[in-house]
Amino acid sequence: MKVLDAEFVQGFVRMCNDGWELGWHERNGGNLSYRIKPEEVESVKENFTTDRDWAPIGTSVPGLAGEYFLVTGSGKYFRNVILDPEANICIVEVDDKGENYRILWGLNKGGRPTSELPSHLMNHEVKKEVTNGAHRVIYHCHATNLIALTFVLPLDDAVFTRELWEMATECPVVFPEGVGVVGWMVPGGRAIAVETSKLMKDYNVAIWAHHGMFCSGEDFDLTFGLAHTVEKSAEILVKMLSMRPDKLQTITPQNFRDLAVDFHVTLPEKFLYEK
Ligand code: 2HA
Ligand code: ZN
Numbered sequence: 001m002k003v004l005d006a007e008f009v010q011g012f013v014r015m016c017n018d019g020w021e022l023g024w025h026e027r028n029g030g031n032l033s034y035r036i037k038p039e040e041v042e043s044v045k046e047n048f049t050t051d052r053d054w055a056p057i058g059t060s061v062p063g064l065a066g067e068y069f070l071v072t073g074s075g076k077y078f079r080n081v082i083l084d085p086e087a088n089i090c091i092v093e094v095d096d097k098g099e100n101y102r103i104l105w106g107l108n109k110g111g112r113p114t115s116e117l118p119s120h121l122m123n124h125e126v127k128k129e130v131t132n133g134a135h136r137v138i139y140h141c142h143a144t145n146l147i148a149l150t151f152v153l154p155l156d157d158a159v160f161t162r163e164l165w166e167m168a169t170e171c172p173v174v175f176p177e178g179v180g181v182v183g184w185m186v187p188g189g190r191a192i193a194v195e196t197s198k199l200m201k202d203y204n205v206a207i208w209a210h211h212g213m214f215c216s217g218e219d220f221d222l223t224f225g226l227a228h229t230v231e232k233s234a235e236i237l238v239k240m241l242s243m244r245p246d247k248l249q250t251i252t253p254q255n256f257r258d259l260a261v262d263f264h265v266t267l268p269e270k271f272l273y274e275k
Pocket of ligand 1: 028029030075115116140
């Protein structure tokens with residue numbers, strides 16, 4: 001099968017375009033990666049070439065040895081992915097030590113995988129382990145309202161979780177485990193990847209202060225839907241704070257406990273503190 005005919009590739013391309021249309025991918029902002037299923041690799045491997053060199057990942061991910069990923073290209077624009085996928089995304093293979101990668105398909109006009117490859121792969125490694133292989137998608141976007149909030153809220157997991165939960169009743173159901181926050185760090189390297197992947201042990205969302213967010217999920221719908229829900233809630237909070245600095249009424253800790261019972265989710269008590 002041609003790579004572009006595969007359903008996982010079409011889902012990946014559609015997600016890139018959805019994020020672009022929502023305004024989360026100015027210029028070359030953001031990146032997406034998908035851990036390809038063995039049967040999907042099998043279905044497209046006739047298109048792979050092995051003439052491109054192995055290159056260091058920049059960190060070590062032994063838990064991903066031998067895995068294949070579909071990833072966006074470094075410096076490539078999300079708005080161009082749908083127009084020319086083969087020039088803007090690529091399939092890479094991780095070596096048997098989890099130290100190097102090589103491009104097997106795509107980036108046919110040159111280029112490298114996303115500059116955030118260390119964060120993507122370290123997050124995949126953690127999520128593969130803690131979800132027994134269920135999570136396959138890692139998504140990084142520059143969602144506007146969420147970034148704005150990182151200037152006015154304390155950079156604290158409990159504060160961000162609680163404020164986002166209060167802004168939309170669906171939130172505690174969509175991300176019951178809460179969200180984690182990384183203070184400002186230089187992007188693109190191993191250090192920010194280490195901090196982000198630590199948070200991914202507990203959360204499916206990691207917020208990068210003054211930069212954006214990382215989301216993890218099982219498939220494109222769930223992962224995009226998670227980012228969309230977080231950003232929608234952030235937008236409501238920005239609007240609310242713009243109207244008045246305090247709330248006249250809100251969802252209370254007891255309301256959240258009642259919701260948790262009916263919706264069969266566990267909401268950690270550490271997020272249900274009295275204010
Ligand atoms: O330019 O978003 O974090 C891609 C990025 C880097
Ligand atoms: Zn970014």
